[in-house]
Amino acid sequence: MRLYLITAALSFALSAALTPLVRALSLRLGWLDAPHGIKTHKAPVPSLGGIAIWLSYTLSLVAMRFVTRFPTGTLRSLRGILLGGLLVFLLGVVDDARKPKGLGFKSKFAVQILAAVIISRFGLRIHFIQPGYLALALTFLWVVGVSNAFNIIDIMDGLCASQAAVAALAFACIAFPAKEIYVGFAAAAVFGAALGFMPWNFSSSRKIFMGDSGSLFLGFILAAVSLGTHYSRTNTLGVYAPLFILLIPIYDTLFVMAMRMLKGQSPFLGSKDHFALRLETEGFSRHQIVAMAAAASIALSVCAFLITRVSVYWALGIYVFVLAYVSILSWGLYTIKVK
Numbered sequence: 001m002r003l004y005l006i007t008a009a010l011s012f013a014l015s016a017a018l019t020p021l022v023r024a025l026s027l028r029l030g031w032l033d034a035p036h037g038i039k040t041h042k043a044p045v046p047s048l049g050g051i052a053i054w055l056s057y058t059l060s061l062v063a064m065r066f067v068t069r070f071p072t073g074t075l076r077s078l079r080g081i082l083l084g085g086l087l088v089f090l091l092g093v094v095d096d097a098r099k100p101k102g103l104g105f106k107s108k109f110a111v112q113i114l115a116a117v118i119i120s121r122f123g124l125r126i127h128f129i130q131p132g133y134l135a136l137a138l139t140f141l142w143v144v145g146v147s148n149a150f151n152i153i154d155i156m157d158g159l160c161a162s163q164a165a166v167a168a169l170a171f172a173c174i175a176f177p178a179k180e181i182y183v184g185f186a187a188a189a190v191f192g193a194a195l196g197f198m199p200w201n202f203s204s205s206r207k208i209f210m211g212d213s214g215s216l217f218l219g220f221i222l223a224a225v226s227l228g229t230h231y232s233r234t235n236t237l238g239v240y241a242p243l244f245i246l247l248i249p250i251y252d253t254l255f256v257m258a259m260r261m262l263k264g265q266s267p268f269l270g271s272k273d274h275f276a277l278r279l280e281t282e283g284f285s286r287h288q289i290v291a292m293a294a295a296a297s298i299a300l301s302v303c304a305f306l307i308t309r310v311s312v313y314w315a316l317g318i319y320v321f322v323l324a325y326v327s328i329l330s331w332g333l334y335t336i337k338v339k
Contacts, residue, residue: 001176003064003068004172004176004184004185005188006064007060007064007185007189007192008188008189008192008195010060010063010064011056011057011188011189011190011192011196012056012191012192012193013192013196014052014055014056014059014193015052015053015194015195016196016197016199016200017196018056019049019052019196019197019200019208020200020206020208022048022049022051022052022208023046023048023200023206023208025048025051026047026048026208029048031096031097032045032046032047033045033047033096045207045208046207046208046209047099047209047211048096048211048213049197049200049208049209049210049211049214050093050213050215050216051093051213052196053193053197053210053214053217053218054085054086054089056196056197057085057189057190057193057217057221058082058085058086060192061078061186064185075182076122077180077182078182078186079122080118080119080121080123080124080224081119081122081124081182081186081221081225081228083122084115084220084224085217085221087111087114087115087118088111088112088216088217089216089217090213091108091112091216092213092214092215092217093213095108095212095213095216096212096213108148108216109144112143112148112220113140113144115143115220116139116140116144120136120140124139124224124227125139125227126138126142126227139227142223142226142227145223145250145253146220146223146226146246146249146250147216147219147223148216148253149219149249149252149253150163150164150215150219150249151212151215151219152249152253152256152274153215153248153253153274154209154210154214154215155274155277156276156277156280156286156289157202157207157286157290158198158201158202158286158287159276159289159290160214160215160218160249161194161195161198161201161218162194162198162294163248163293164190164219164222165190165191165195165198166297166298166301167222167245167246167297167301168187168188168190168191168194168222168225169187169191170245170304170305171183171187171222171225171226171245172184172187172188172191174229174231174304174305174308175225175228180228180229180230183225183228183229186221187225190218190221190222190225194218197210219249222246226242226246231307231308234308234309234310234311235310235311237315237316237319238307238308238315240307241304241305241307241308244300244303244304244307244322245297245301247297247300247322248293248296248297251275251326252274252275252276255273255274255275255330255333256271256273256274259271259334273338275333276289276293277338279333281337281338303322306318
């Protein structure tokens with residue numbers, strides 16, 4: 001536990017220190033996210049924050065490598081996460097560089113699938129589904145889906161970063177008793193990097209966005225981490241705990257896609273159908289929305305932890321309760337009109 005805390009603290013310190021430097025670099029290069037289309041900010045904002053997040057995550061893990069004696073085989077999986085994460089991070093950088101148009105979704109999906117192939121070669125894949133080819137296909141779908149879910153939810157200051165921090169903490173706590181200690185280190189590094197970035201993202205005078213390089217990277221790492229541990233020896237339903245931990249970004253993605261298709265629009269085009277923007281039209285402030293989403297994510301993570309510890313009947317009851325609550329919430333959000 002002490003080493004996990006050190007990793008998180010180091011990643012946090014690096015992120016907090018590097019983010020303003022990256023912001024200055026973004027301003028110098030003129031790499032700004034200008035208001036357009038569905039964007040809600042009023043003036044151009046530096047958008048290289050993902051560089052600080054990626055550097056903080058990577059440097060903290062590399063540093064821990066040289067001060068910690070990892071068990072045999074641990075570093076192999078961690079190398080897969082670092083390599084796949086680097087590829088997704090570079091994809092995000094290129095996408096940010098080509099804004100406002102950006103890359104097409106087909107190109108982005110192709111690179112994300114390649115990153116999923118990389119981590120699967122290092123043993124990070126779904127193991128509880130047979131046959132193997134179906135498990136591999138679902139692994140690719142999971143990695144691509146979660147990566148883009150964090151990208152899609154990055155529409156409000158602090159929302160993506162707070163969701164990543166809560167999810168990382170949840171994975172670290174659930175993985176702590178297990179032997180896959182690299183999951184704990186990777187999750188701790190994500191937690192610190194996301195948390196260190198948040199004050200600058202919230203700042204009114206020195207604001208910076210994480211960009212696609214940050215949101216896609218965070219989503220990919222969390223998707224990879226979720227594949228790296230055994231969730232329960234108590235019941236067979238425990239393996240679905242990651243769905244609860246990552247439910248907020250996954251839910252927003254599915255909700256937005258459904259709303260777009262109901263309007264006869266492409267599910268891959270931008271719109272203001274996000275749950276956060278709908279809540280904003282109801283009078284909630286952005287800080288309130290981010291806080292509520294974080295609280296909901298914490299509650300869902302507690303449910304995920306319980307699912308890994310209770311009997312199958314209690315676990316099934318938790319699933320039914322959450323599904324019913326989400327259904328009621330979805331209807332309420334659907335009735336809110338957006339412009």
